[in-house]
Amino acid sequence: MPSQLNRVVFRKLLASEPIAHRGCLRPHQFRSPCSPHLQPSPTAQRRSFMNIFKAPVRVTSEPRMAPGLEKMMEYSKMERLNARLPPPEHILRAVALYFDYKTQKNASTQHIPDAQARHLLRCLHYLDQHSALATLDPKQINTWFTVLDNRGHVDSHIHRDIIQLLYRAVCQNATHAKRMPFRSVRGYIEAMCASGGSLTARDELVRYIAEHGDMAKRVDREIWRTIFIGLKEEENEQELIRTLDIMNKSPVDSSLASAYEIITKFYIARKNPEKAAEWYNMTKDQDIIELRLEMLQAKMIDLSISISDTKLGQSVVRDMTTGTPTKRQWDLIFEWAVATGKGADEIDRMIGVMERANESLPESEWRIADTYTLNKLVKVAVDRKDPYLAERFIALGRARNIEADAQTLIYQMQYRLVVKDVDGALTVYQHMQSYDLSKNRDVGVVNELIRAMCASGRQDFESIMNVAADLSDRQVRFDPETVSALSVLHLSRDEVHDVIDLLNTHVYGFDIAGRAAVEGALIDFSLKPSTTTAQTWDTYIILKQVFDDMTREKRVKIMEEFFRRQRPDMAVHVFNHMRAHTRSDTIPTIDTYVACLSGIGKLKDEESLEVVHNQLKLDFNIEPNTLLYNALMKAYTACEFPRTALGFWDDIASSREGPNINSIHLALRACEDAPWGDEKARKIWTKLGRTGLELDQNLWASYAAALVGNGNVDGTINAIEEAHARQELDMDTLVIGSLYNAAPGQVKRGVVETWAKERYPEIWAALEEMGTCPSTLSDLPEFKIDRDVEP
Incomplete structure (x- = not known):
């Protein structure tokens, strides 16, 4: 029995688990000092009556993931570990659940973040290897294409690979059915154009038309528009013009006006006024829909304003005033007038001119300034960062009985946030609650408001939470920057559960860049000197739980931060978590061991040194080299085990790589503290002399200290x-200072001092000017000379 008990106890100790015994007369509630928020272990006695006055235990929410995503993430981990993989039908069910969920969501949350796309692609490859994709109904895959047809996937090779895999499955089905439905081709083209694969999509369309000439009439002209838009977004000028030629030669009915319009927008985005004007003139000569022409003219006006091209803007305005301007064109004329310096009073007179022109028009065609007009004017003022002018336009609208809508207040919030008027923006936000916000147009500016309130330091916590709760109640995802700001706010108040709930709700829906932004904000908070050690630990535990893919370099920064805070126990926990990880880019390397050993050595923590060294002995991924032996030598010397340190010198000396300069310094430093270390130092020095190595001042200083x-x-x-x-060395402050600092006891140092004052008074005077500091090993003073050696 005793031996069995010992085994249990030692296993618990090695696993860092509490040792509980129900028969103990005074049971304790164990709480790990490194995990203050873990629940205490249950005890035998309970007083249910007294417990009614206790606050209920806070339970954090589970990560909010799309259905099927957790199973796909589990597959990715199993694949990485080379473990036994689940049956293909289980993975297919998870993929189908995931796409079904995405097709039911609105457009804002339909897109697949690249972090999730990686897991999806791995699962689809697995299904393709087992021929499971070929069993899918093409109609089902067409529905999945609609999810992938999202501009949030622009230039994503991961999404393109997903689309190609699904399309290959459709083609296999079409081969068996001897007919390729154009609906599938269309879905493929639209998805590829949305993901940066417009060139591939165009080539597939050309191939389909060539192979199905008899069914080419089923290809409508809008599919060409999709390809043009995709090439425009990819900024592929050469292929954009080439596609126009291919389209003209195609037997399929197509629209030149639509192609010209998109090419014009391409040059507008490139801020090329000459080319934009050339293609704009070609577009307006085509049979283009009036609304699209007005939208194109709006783009041209925006270009003119952004590059201050008065000539281009005037030519567009001249086109609009040639005939009778429409209501939208009048709004553009007002926008151009504001951009060219017209004030609110002049705009008011221009509105009067527009309304007087209604006398020659039937009542159904009257042009009357409305909320849309007001918003256009306010937006120009906001873009010009002129809040005073924006307020004048709002007052103008009020004078003309033009009612403001939610969009007006959104612009008002924007310009107040620009001038750091957080209180004013909050007042507008509160007023905006009485408007229709069902389309969530205010989400972006409300996120800005939350961040501004967190950063201002003047807003109380309850006010910030009320604004955040409004978005939460509407089930709107926060921006990564907003999640970062709220997380830091909660952490500064030690509200760990709230941080976990917040991250579980939003982070799993972010793409890789969004996750990295939140992760970076939490790491920055943990590294701030003003952050308490407990808060730093809590933040690390959250990062470990939510951001399992956190890189090794970031974990090392946190580990070094705990060393800086003189908490080697916490630092070693971070190190051990890296060792237990399954990702090859996270488990410790030699550099990680060196960083950990260096921190332990500075704090002289023997227990941590023993733990890490034992871990190293068991780590089959690490092949010790000179750098690692140097780190071990330095750490053991600092922890007052110089004889053990010299054992690593012997390992270095017998290794194929051999010692470097730092190895020699560290070995001599170990000799300095080791019993009879002077004899070992002479042997090392003799070997160095035989190698012909140049013995510089630094080596002589270390040798003198060792002797x-x-x-x-x-x-x-x-x-x-x-x-x-x-003439093998020159006496300087380093040599004599090292000699003095290494001499044991006051008497021996007195001998060095007497000798140095007599023989080298100038050097001694220079040492005294440097000043002294307390010794790390005794209360005797030491000269402030830099003797530190890196591994």
């Missing part, structure tokens, strides 16, 4: 005096 460390002051002085006479 004097065992108390042989006279012999050391004679040795360096002889070397000085042979």
